[in-house]
Amino acid sequence: xxxxxxxxxxxxxxxxxxxxxxxxxxxxxxxxxxxxxxxxxxxxxxxxxxxxxxxxxxxxxxxxxx
Numbered sequence: 001x002x003x004x005x006x007x008x009x010x011x012x013x014x015x016x017x018x019x020x021x022x023x024x025x026x027x028x029x030x031x032x033x034x035x036x037x038x039x040x041x042x043x044x045x046x047x048x049x050x051x052x053x054x055x056x057x058x059x060x061x062x063x064x065x066x
Contacts, residue, residue, distance in 0.1 A: 020046030 020043045027040030 016046060017050055020044075020050075 023039040023043030024047065025043075027036050027043060030036040030039075
């Protein structure tokens with residue numbers, strides 16, 4: 001039962017990210033207007049937590065020697 005719930009959480013979160021990507025794509029492809037700006041802001045608010053999570057996941061070393 002726990003694996004089914006985790007699977008459904010993954011599906012729902014993927015759908016939210018897809019909606020955010022669709023809204024950002026709409027913003028980038030439409031002429032500048034109130035609706036496109038609103039869609040862009042809404043898409044950004046949806047995608048920002050995903051980007052923030054990836055910033056935590058991807059770790060870079062502070063003192064990198066080349």
